[in-house]
Amino acid sequence: MNITENPLWTGPPFQRKNDQGKVELMKERVNFSRNAEISLKNKNLQRNLDYSLTLSNKKRNELVETFPEWEEMRSHAAQLRTHVVENLEKYLREFSDNATQKGLQILWAKDATRACELIAGTLREHHVSRVVKSKSMLTEEIDLNNYLSKQGITPIETDLGEYIAQIASQKPSHITAPISHLSRQEVASIMSENLGIRYTEDPAELTSAARRILRSSFLSAEAGISGTNFGLAREGSLVVVENEGNARLSISLPPIHIAVMGIERVLPGLADLPLLLTLLTVSATGQRISNYVSIINSPSKQGEPDGPEKVFIVLVDNGRTEILRNVKYRPILNCIRCGACLNICPVYRKVGGHAYGSVYPGPLGAVLSPVLFSRTQYRDLPYASTLCGACTEVCPVKIPLHHLLLDLRADNVQSSARPTVERIMFSIFGLICSRPRLYRGLEKIIRCLQPLIRSRDGGLFIPGWSKTRYFPGLAPQSFHAQWQSEKMENNDISL
Amino acid sequence: MKAAAKISLFVPCLVDQFYPDIAKHVMAVLSSLGYSVEVPREQTCCGQPAFNAGYRTEASRLARHFIATFNRAECIVAPSGSCVSMVKNHYQKLDLARQDVEQWGKIRSTIHEFSDFLIKHHAESSMKGQFPFRVYYHASCHSLRELGIRNAGFKLLSRFEGIELIDATPALESCCGFGGIFSLHHPLLAEQLGIDKIRSVEFSPSTFLVVNDAGCLLHMTGVIKHLQSKIIPLHLASILALAMGLERNEYYGKPTLDRATLSAKE
Amino acid sequence: MTSHSDKELILTHIHEALTSNVKKECPANIVPFSRTVTVQYLTDCLATQCSLLKTHFTLSVTFAETIQAVVEELRRIAAPSIGIFLDHNHWPIRAESDFRTFFNEFEYSCFHPEETLEKTQRTESLSRLDVAITGVEALIAETGTVVLGANRADGRLGSLLVPRHWIIASETQIVATLEDIFPAKGFQIDLDKNSCLTLVSGPSRTADIEKQIVIGVHGPLEVRIFLFQSNPTAH
Numbered sequence: 004m005n006i007t008e009n010p011l012w013t014g015p016p017f018q019r020k021n022d023q024g025k026v027e028l029m030k031e032r033v034n035f036s037r038n039a040e041i042s043l044k045n046k047n048l049q050r051n052l053d054y055s056l057t058l059s060n061k062k063r064n065e066l067v068e069t070f071p072e073w074e075e076m077r078s079h080a081a082q083l084r085t086h087v088v089e090n091l092e093k094y095l096r097e098f099s100d101n102a103t104q105k106g107l108q109i110l111w112a113k114d115a116t117r118a119c120e121l122i123a124g125t126l127r128e129h130h131v132s133r134v135v136k137s138k139s140m141l142t143e144e145i146d147l148n149n150y151l152s153k154q155g156i157t158p159i160e161t162d163l164g165e166y167i168a169q170i171a172s173q174k175p176s177h178i179t180a181p182i183s184h185l186s187r188q189e190v191a192s193i194m195s196e197n198l199g200i201r202y203t204e205d206p207a208e209l210t211s212a213a214r215r216i217l218r219s220s221f222l223s224a225e226a227g228i229s230g231t232n233f234g235l236a237r238e239g240s241l242v243v244v245e246n247e248g249n250a251r252l253s254i255s256l257p258p259i260h261i262a263v264m265g266i267e268r269v270l271p272g273l274a275d276l277p278l279l280l281t282l283l284t285v286s287a288t289g290q291r292i293s294n295y296v297s298i299i300n301s302p303s304k305q306g307e308p309d310g311p312e313k314v315f316i317v318l319v320d321n322g323r324t325e326i327l328r329n330v331k332y333r334p335i336l337n338c339i340r341c342g343a344c345l346n347i348c349p350v351y352r353k354v355g356g357h358a359y360g361s362v363y364p365g366p367l368g369a370v371l372s373p374v375l376f377s378r379t380q381y382r383d384l385p386y387a388s389t390l391c392g393a394c395t396e397v398c399p400v401k402i403p404l405h406h407l408l409l410d411l412r413a414d415n416v417q418s419s420a421r422p423t424v425e426r427i428m429f430s431i432f433g434l435i436c437s438r439p440r441l442y443r444g445l446e447k448i449i450r451c452l453q454p455l456i457r458s459r460d461g462g463l464f465i466p467g468w469s470k471t472r473y474f475p476g477l478a479p480q481s482f483h484a485q486w487q488s489e490k491m492e493n494n495d496i497s498l
Numbered sequence: 499m500k501a502a503a504k505i506s507l508f509v510p511c512l513v514d515q516f517y518p519d520i521a522k523h524v525m526a527v528l529s530s531l532g533y534s535v536e537v538p539r540e541q542t543c544c545g546q547p548a549f550n551a552g553y554r555t556e557a558s559r560l561a562r563h564f565i566a567t568f569n570r571a572e573c574i575v576a577p578s579g580s581c582v583s584m585v586k587n588h589y590q591k592l593d594l595a596r597q598d599v600e601q602w603g604k605i606r607s608t609i610h611e612f613s614d615f616l617i618k619h620h621a622e623s624s625m626k627g628q629f630p631f632r633v634y635y636h637a638s639c640h641s642l643r644e645l646g647i648r649n650a651g652f653k654l655l656s657r658f659e660g661i662e663l664i665d666a667t668p669a670l671e672s673c674c675g676f677g678g679i680f681s682l683h684h685p686l687l688a689e690q691l692g693i694d695k696i697r698s699v700e701f702s703p704s705t706f707l708v709v710n711d712a713g714c715l716l717h718m719t720g721v722i723k724h725l726q727s728k729i730i731p732l733h734l735a736s737i738l739a740l741a742m743g744l745e746r747n748e749y750y751g752k753p754t755l756d757r758a759t760l761s762a763k764e
Numbered sequence: 765m766t767s768h769s770d771k772e773l774i775l776t777h778i779h780e781a782l783t784s785n786v787k788k789e790c791p792a793n794i795v796p797f798s799r800t801v802t803v804q805y806l807t808d809c810l811a812t813q814c815s816l817l818k819t820h821f822t823l824s825v826t827f828a829e830t831i832q833a834v835v836e837e838l839r840r841i842a843a844p845s846i847g848i849f850l851d852h853n854h855w856p857i858r859a860e861s862d863f864r865t866f867f868n869e870f871e872y873s874c875f876h877p878e879e880t881l882e883k884t885q886r887t888e889s890l891s892r893l894d895v896a897i898t899g900v901e902a903l904i905a906e907t908g909t910v911v912l913g914a915n916r917a918d919g920r921l922g923s924l925l926v927p928r929h930w931i932i933a934s935e936t937q938i939v940a941t942l943e944d945i946f947p948a949k950g951f952q953i954d955l956d957k958n959s960c961l962t963l964v965s966g967p968s969r970t971a972d973i974e975k976q977i978v979i980g981v982h983g984p985l986e987v988r989i990f991l992f993q994s995n996p997t998a999h
Contacts, residue, residue, distance in 0.1 A: 307915050
């Protein structure tokens with residue numbers, strides 16, 4: 004199947020190709036409803052998502068069962084992360100001072116542009132043109148690859164999923180499983196068309212081909228860019244977590260390592276790592292521990308046979324201090340980017356990540372995208388939820404995600420961002436329901452008017468509902484009407 | 499609880515307007531267990547639809563009204579996890595006067611979701627009956643997650659002779675797709691989630707789909723009829739009334755059970 | 765290019781955000797989480813975890829027997845090129861000469877902690893190896909993890925570039941849990957002397973394509989642990 008025929012690729016205007024032919028996100032309001040409809044019609048996508056996410060949840064649930072203390076672990080981690088965020092200045096200073104003392108160079112970036120400038124500047128300063136990159140949602144957030152390619156440097160994505168997305172010119176659709184929206188046939192097509200390898204649908208063969216092809220990129224790279232899962236304040240160290248080995252290679256082979264880190268990703272110290280690491284790997288991939296955990300303390304030391312000569316840490320704000328200002332939404336800064344909320348969300352599981360039109364999709368994105376990027380652009384996202392609460396239930400750091408969505412909806416009403424018709428309807432609703440006699444009086448009137456909106460199937464016609472479901476007519480008498488009639492007052496509840 | 503024995507019933511708006519039989523069934527069950535049930539006349543709505551849509555001013559109004567209506571109740575029972583969750587967990591976010599807040603504090607501890615109330619106060623022996631059918635029980639997301647009521651419905655239903663209950667698994671705990679205004683904003687998504695749920699009910703296979711919230715019931719019934727599925731959707735209160743022999747109405751009980759027997763044979 | 769101005773800007777913003785608003789309820793001090801779960805029978809636990817991770821595991825009594833096991837496996841795979849990264853701290857063998865009798869039928873290179881090859885040269889010779897035999901700082905029973913330090917003979921890349929990573933270690937190096945390897949518990953890994961500590965749990969893997977687990981991506985495709993039990997007899 005030709006990838007470009009996938010409607011999520013050519014159709015929806017939430018992604019488009021810029022003049023360099025690179026995919027970027029658009030600035031207009033994301034129309035989630037329309038995107039969701041497109042996703043629902045894409046049978047391939049539905050099948051891929053269902054298969055992939057059912058498996059993810061099964062693995063995670065089975066592993067969680069083996070931890071009798073799981074709830075205590077979550078509570079402790081929630082308190083720990085809240086404590087860090089509430090004392091963020093202290094921990095960031097500590098982290099920065101200790102890291103600097105160890106020889107790690109800290110670069111502070113107030114926003115995405117600055118972060119990209121600093122990274123590009125560092126690469127230029129060291130005459131770097133060949134860069135390898137391991138997975139980092141933050142680099143997606145600041146749109147680093149596009150910025151660097153305009154400067155003539157194209158970082159090569161080395162995480163298998165990100166690599167496949169890169170060569171297909173697609174954006175990742177999940178924060179830890181970037182190509183969960185693709186089937187093996189689609190991956191096989193992408194790789195054979197773009198890399199000139201033999202068409203095969205066997206994941207082992209495809210992976211082996213990627214290993215072979217990317218090895219030379221690693222060996223010839225002049226700099227490696229990685230994300231950071233945690234920064235340890237007391238030790239001034241970085242922690243990078245992965246399964247494939249591409250982060251270790253990006254960090255240790257080239258002479259320069261640049262780590263990108265959100266300012267909120269600090270932990271007090273190494274002693275807190277076991278808990279957060281376990282919560283992260285169990286929640287993200289249903290693994291007891293990920294394959295590789297690298298704790299980076301400094302550039303290569305005297306006497307060590309290898310390792311980078313210079314290590315830079317780019318600390319990125321890009322709107323996080325604004326979130327900090329708004330106490331209501333501070334809990335979202337506790338997030339450790341595990342993706343468990345995406346996996347469990349009934350809506351995400353049906354529409355996939357691209358429908359959210361944001362770097363951060365799913366329940367995490369429904370809260371983070373409006374508050375971090377733009378309330379207007381992402382105005383639809385807080386409503387992309389049934390409020391079932393499954394996200395809150397699985398969050399390893401107990402962020403009350405669905406409650407934050409309710410807060411965002413209330414904010415929309417406050418800022419008059421809702422349709423007038425809806426505002427009027429709810430005003431009327433509030434008026435009527437606070438006046439019992441009026442409410443009861445209107446009951447009879449509405450029942451007289453009911454025949455006007457009868458639908459063919461015998462029920463009522465309700466816009467938005469009746470296209471897909473039957474809606475029952477009102478009961479001939481409401482319960483209260485029956486109760487208040489004499490028969491009921493005598494406690495004769497004849498059934 | 500026996501000592502107090504007077505219950506104030508809160509009737510959720512969907513039950514009041516669309517499914518009044520559910521309220522009658524709740525009353526029948528509670529009466530048969532020896533309680534006297536009163537229905538405060540002034541009650542209207544807990545305010546959840548407004549709150550969920552972000553209209554906190556309107557929701558506050560309704561919350562104040564609810565508190566005023568129920569502030570003297572000894573024990574409030576509502577056949578809806580979402581209404582009880584609204585009162586217990588979200589009223590604190592609303593604009594309430596100080597005395598409202600105090601009264602709310604008391605209401606919080608006296609309001610119960612119907613299945614939760616029954617399981618906490620009634621030993622197995624007092625609720626007996628027959629229900630020889632296969633039942634798929636779907637606990638509403640609010641009762642599961644906001645109120646932590648995981649097994650109440652199961653335990654209640656398992657008391658009945660002959661009943662075959664489909665075991666609880668994580669898949670069973672997934673949302674039916676109603677989500678209040680969600681199903682109006684995103685009808686196709688809501689429909690798809692509903693279809694998934696109904697298909698898994700059919701696959702189990704079951705004759706009845708029992709839910710403990712009228713919102714889920716509204717949505718699931720809508721999907722069932724649209725799919726022309728043979729599944730019979732019922733509220734938990736109704737199935738309890740049927741099983742305990744409290745529902746004798748020839749327009750309700752007998753046809754329902756006849757239909758069930760027929761589809762079980764197929 | 766200085767980003768110092770951004771530093772103060774960001775920290776000032778944080779300061780303002782936190783002091784001008786209501787603080788969220790949280791503990792004033794944080795203590796590390798202490799689990800009540802205990803791990804017993806460390807070696808058995810490690811062996812079980814290894815099999816879950818697809819790490820091969822062999823337990824021998826003496827160091828000599830362990831080397832014998834290694835040699836047998838090398839013969840079986842007919843490995844053309846082997847790298848031995850001497851672990852002076854944990855192996856009873858000190859000099860390259862001690863290995864000669866065992867490995868003389870193979871083509872092998874020895875890497876010492878003290879020597880420093882020029883980096884590109886070293887990378888090239890590492891890339892040509894089929895098997896890297898290293899020691900470890902520690903093994904963690906609960907998760908099937910081995911702990912590697914950058915200041916060892918293998919450095920960061922010795923165990924990474926090769927397709928097969930084999931480990932020779934003493935049973936006394938096994939600790940129970942992740943918490944046990946960090947300085948707080950008194951274990952001997954000095955972070956200040958080590959630019960990078962790596963925790964390795966099994967051969968590299970991915971599930972990016974349709975969630976099917978594929979073993980062997982960018983890191984090694986195979987990990988084998990050869991443990992020796994008793995007090996090693998120096999050969």
